Amino acid sequence: MTQKFRLENGGLINRDKKLSFKFNGKTYYGYEGDTLASALIANGVHLVGRSFKYHRPRGFFGAGVDEPYAIVQLYRNNETEPNIKATEQELFEGLEAKSVNCWPSVNFDIGAINNFLKIFLPAGFYYKTFMWPKSFWYRVYEPFIRKAAGLGVASTKHDKERYEHKYEYCDLLIAGSGPSGLASAYAAAKNGARVILAEDKPRFGGSLLTSDVNIGNQSGEDWANGIISELKEMPNVVVKNRSQVFGYYDHNMLVMSEKVSDHLPKTKKHHPKQRLWYIRAKEVLISSGSIERPLVFGNNDTPGVMLSSAAKEYLKVYGVLVGKNPLVFTNNDSGYETAIEFKKNGINPIILDSRVNPQSEIIDEAINLGIKIKFSYVVVAAHGYKKVSSADIAKISNDKKQLGTIENIKCDCICVSGFWTPTIHLASQSGNKTKFKEEIDAFVPGTSKQNETTLGAANGIFTLEETLKSSFTAGQDLSKKITNKDNKISFPNVVEKISSQHDKFWCVPLPKGKNYKRFLDFQNDVAVSDIEIALKEGYRSIEHVKRYTTLGMATDQGKTSNLNGLQLVSDIENKVVPAVGHTTFRPPYTPISIGTIVGREVGKHSKPTRKSPMHSWHEKNNAVFVDAGVWLRPRYYKQGNENLFEASKREAKNVRTNVGVCDVTTLGKIDIKGPDAAELLNRVYTNAWLKLPVGKARYGVMLREDGIIMDDGTTTRISENHYHMTTTTAQAANVLSHLEYYLQLVWPELNVNVVSTTEQWAGAAIAGPKSRKLLEKLFPNNDVSNEGLPFMGYTESELFGVKARIFRISFSGELAYEVNVESDNGQFMWEKIIELGQEFQVQPYGTEALSTLRIEMGHVAGSELDGRTISYDTSLEGLISKKKDFIGKRSLNREAFTSSDRQKIVGVVPLDKKTSIPEGSHLVKDAQAPLPNKKLGHISASCWSVEHDNPFSLAILKDGKNMIGEKLFVMSPLKNKVIPVEIVSSHYVDPKGERVRS
Amino acid sequence: MLHIKCPYCGMRSQNEFSYGGDASVKRPELNKEISDEEWDNFVYNRKSLRGKHLELWQHLSGCRQWIKVERDTATHEIFNTYKADEEIS
Incomplete structure (x- = not known):
């Protein structure tokens, strides 16, 4: 197929490189340097989608980030992405795209029936209609709305692309590479400032690429290219295109x-698709330019109606004609520039200018070129369904209220210009309170809030000379403050045409007897009549009008619609625009992909993975791992076809009968040193610590100031002023911060240092009746007898030449030891234990068996210390010292904590001794009671007791102290279970604690 | 993201810090008899100020020091930062 609307030459595209692409299944050709939009227009394709609400045909309206219509589903390298703007997507070989929001096809769309029902879809339609009957919402309304809504389809596949995050610092960040961006960047760079210059388009230069100006005896484009290549050579400058x-x-x-990589058929190896930059800038220069405003008239959403600046850009950048019989409808001089470009390329446009008798250089030029101009003329309505075919035009009275006789003229596109809206989004996001500038009928930034300066068109300055002057100065002055350098730059000679005043006119009145839709928001199908209804119904605040009508709430965030909407509200309300105020600008300025936000933190990279030094041994020995915080811990070691239940039972049983070994490296370890270390412990833990002898360990519980248990663990006195604290795996980081808080802020007089040593020590728990025998083999030179190393004893030794710490502590309730060696020797220690333990039937055990052992022993862990329990609840009140004060003690006499029926930990056994009890189930008195059935407590942890060979659970139960022997019911609506149970002591095994002391 | 000057390490991004609440709260001395009301005020009651606020931050992923930050809760402006034991005029 030929590119019928491509000019013979001209444009910045590479005509030597022809690219093929597919749109809605049909193959077309374009050139390197095209966007999908310019290539489609070159092929005469103007129908690209359907509108959101009425499913009206949609074409192209802009040529860049402001595009409200041309949103497509993109297919690239076997992936698909929704909501891509055809005006931003660069063409590559093999690109495929499809229209969205239409079914079965863009040419025949069933949803377009909404267009004929539009009388039923006024502002607030959804709010009004779908309220009643209430039951209809889930069954009828919501499915209907869901099917009809949406602009594209997100892929359900895993995104294989890579996205990166980058952190950067600079002196000046300059957003936008138009004249103001280039001038300020150049001046700042010459002063030695570290500059980042960002341009969202692939080409630098902004408006210089399309305007007919001359800077320093060069065309605007040549001047821009010269500046950019110079900046790229400078080591203190980062120049980035395709960067928003x-x-x-x-x-x-x-x-x-x-x-x-979005502009390439495929992301290169080791390259990301997109990169997110976090930039901390000393100064920010906002040179984001301005966006042309539409004019509002009947059927102004018909494909072929587009911004005049976009038509000019398609001509000058892409060598593409948006039409061969154009009508230019303008209220200012910008429309003339577009018309002149058409004329220069052999096309005869007609200009309709709403102004009565404007005078300027550029108008003279248009007249001299022989362009037909009609002053005081407006477009009343566009006609044509899938593309403009004619327009109703009429003379308009000077007060803009009366239309003259309506004539119909043929045309194939209507280029509109309703003057310019500065792009103030970034300034507004910074906290800058914007102000309304009467001369340009638009908002501009007010007083700077942060270190930001807005330049050029974004600041409402529309002449090139003033823009360049103020931008050179800003770049120079701001960089001088930072670098103390002052390199003067000679200001180039500027030739431009000066424009005349624009017309304060934006909306064409409806002719008598006609009810044309006049659209304000092109993506959300919000028409003038919708705003009128909202105001009639009493909405006043612009924020409410916005939400009620959805004006400016589409993915383009109203870049082309906001101001016209405001003008309309102010006209109807008889207020000035600043009194109406504008809605809040929020980031992101333009939609960005979820992948960019997430970056590399996906899958296994979403959080760090910590592995113990013995990890590879576990792997080799069929360990099945479980996440414990960020740690990977063996849950069980699979033998043959065992499942979790069978394996954990075997492992736990082996601990009770022989000896087992468990990797406890993940426990938090904190080294505490200093003359006041004992005093610190005494204040942190609920029990007494001042008299703990060297070489002894003690179990302790620490509270928060509100009396709730924070963590538990053992702390060992290594030497006079040196302690080794252990914490639970989960609370390790919090406990360290907790200690630092008190040492640094509350009791700075305590001479103590704390540091985490979790990663310095590898730990193995050796537990079971034969553990002492194994220990004798491991440490033949040590006396590990009950007298030599009694319960809660500590000693230092050597494990075949490796420094080791031996603690006689037990979590399993069996005779047990914990051996620590420096991490590098962890694997060696582990292998020695396994090797020498063979004769005692040693087996490794995982967290599941560990849980079983501690549960049936009634030892508490995270599921009981859940941030809601106090010492009494967990039967740890015996460790509360009456003699001394400690963190949280004063809270313990709160009424709720001292009530006589306070909850307490108990054991729970099913009456049938068979049914396992789901964790989290509730305990109730009467299983048949009507809902809500009063909850007496909850199951905190469940296991299969290997000692008794039946299920056993721990529970936190109201008045648990007096409930032993009671029969209750466990209810789990989630698992649909009701289990009759008996309440027993939480110490289900060895209640006197004889084994640990044996 | 805030930019906080750690008095020990210099300007750092907020994600290196963790928030620690109102810095003007003083823990009652140990072993001192105090009323329930005083204790409640220490543990629970906080003003949610709009404007200048002296607050605690810990430079968690840095020097691990607890510092005091004078910040405007409405504008996020940071006026000054102090070491834990520094006199604040």
């Missing part, structure tokens, strides 16, 4: 999305 600064956050932190 989309968010301005606190303390001059800006976020930029760089599309690294």
Whole structure:
């Protein structure tokens, strides 16, 4: 197929490289340097989608980030991505795209029936209609709305692309590479400042690429290219295209999305698809330019109606004609520039200018070129369904209220210009309170809130000379403050045409007897009549009008619609625009992909994975791992066809009968040193610590100030002023911060240092009746007898030449030891234990068996210390010292904590001794009671007791102290279970604790 | 993201810090008899100020020091930062 609307020459595309692509299944050709939009227009394709609400045909409206219509589903390298703007997507060989929001096809869309029902879909339609009957919401309304809504389809596949995050600092961040961006970047760079210059488009230069100006005896484009190539050579400058600064956050932190590979058929190896930059800038220069405003008239959403600046860009950048019989409808001089470009390329446009008798250089030029101009003329309505075919035009009275006789003229596109809206989003996001500038009928930034300066068109300055002058100065002055250098730059000579005043006119009145839809928001199908209804119904605040009508709430965030909406509200309300105020701009300025936000933190990279030094041994020995915080711990070691239940039972049983070994490296370890270490422990733990002898360990419980248990663990006195504290795996980091808080802020007089040594020590728990025998083999030179190393004793030794710490502590309730060696020797220690333990039938055991052992022993862990329990609840009140004060003690006499029927830990056994009890189930008195059935407590942990060979659970039960022997019911609506149970002591095994002391 | 000057390490991004609440709260001395109301005020009651606020932050992924930060809760402006034991005028 030929590119019928491509000019013979011209444009910045590479005509030597022809690219093929598919749109809605049909193959077309374009050139390297095209966007999908320019290539489609070159092929005469103007129908690209259907509108959101009425499913009206949609074409192209803009040529860049402001595009409200041309949103497509993109297919690239076997992946699909929704909501891609055809005006931003660069063409590559083999690109495929499809229309969205239409079914069965863009040419015949069933949803377009909404267009004929539009009388039934006014503002607030959803709010009004779908309220009653209530039961209809789930069954009828919601499925209907869901099917009809949406602009594209997200892929359900895993995204294989890589996204990166990058952190950067700079002196000046400059957002936008138009004249103001280039001038300020150049001046700042010459002063030695570290500059980042970001441009969202592939080409640098902004408006210089399309405007007919001359800077320093060069065309605007040549001047821009010269500056860019010079900047690229400078070591203190980073120049980035395809990079959109989309968010301005606190303390001059800006976020930029760089599309690294989206313009390529396939991401290169080791390259990301997109990169997110977090940039902390000393100064920010906002040179984001301005976006042309539409004019509002009947059927102004018909494909072929587009911004005049976009038509000019398609001509000058892509060598593409948006039409061969164009009508230009303008209220200012910008429309003339577009018309002149058409004329220069052999096309005869007609200009309709709403102004009465404007005078300027550029108008004279248009007249001299022989362009037909009609002053005081407007477009009343566009006609044509899938593409403009004619327009109703009429003379308009000077007060813009009366239309003259309506004529119909043929045309194939209507280029509209309703003047310019500065792109103030970033300034507004920074906290800058914007102000309304009457001369340009638009908002501009007010007083700077952070270190931001807005330049050029974004600041409402529309002449090139003033823009360049103020931008050179800003770049120079701001960089001088930072670098103390002052390199003067000679200001180039600028030739441009000066424009005349625009017309304060944006909306064409409806002709008598006609009810044309006049659209304000093109993506969300919000028409003038919708705003009128909202106001009639009493909505006043612009924020409410916005939400009620959805004006400006589409993915383009109203870049082309907001101001016209405001003008309309202010007209109807008889207020000035600043009194109406504008809605809040929020990041992101333009949609960004979820992948960019997430970056590399997906899958196994979503959090760090910590492995013990013995990890590879566990792997080799069929360990099945479980996440314990960020640690990977063996849950059980699979033998043959065993499942979790069978394996953990075998492992736990072996601990009770022989000896088992468990990797306890993950326990938090904190080294505590200093003359006041004992005093610190005494204040942190609930029990007494001042008299703990050297070489002894003690179990302790620490509280938060509100009396709730924070953590538990053993702490050992290594030497006079040196302690080794252990914490639970989960609380390790919090406990360290807790200690640091008290040492640094509350009791700075205590001479103590704390440091985490979790990663310095590898730990193995050796538990079971034969553990002492194994220990004798491991440490033949030590006296590990009950007298030599009694319960809660500690000694240091050597394990075949390796420094080791031996603690006689027990979590399993059996005779047990914990051996620590330096991490590098962890594997060696583990292998020695396994090797020498063979004759005692040693087996490794995982966290599941560990849990079983501690549960049936009634030892508490995280599921009981759940941030809601106090010492009494967990039967640890015996460890509360009456003699001394400690963190949280004063809270313990709170009424709820001292009530006589306070909850307490108990054991739970099913009456049938067979049915396992789901964790989290509730305990109730009467299983048949009507809901809500009063909850007496909950099951905190469950296991299969290997000692008794039946299920056993721990529970936190109201008045648990007096409930032993009671029969209750366990209810788990989640698992649909009701189990009759008996309440027993939480110490289900060895209640006197004889084994650990044996 | 805030930019916080750690008095020990210099300007660092907020994600290196963790928030520690109102810095003006003083823990009652140990072993001192105090009323329930005083204790409640220490444990629970906090003002949710709009404006200048002296607060604690810990430079968790840095020097691990607890510091005091004078910040405007509405604008996020940081006026000054102090070491834990520094006199604040």
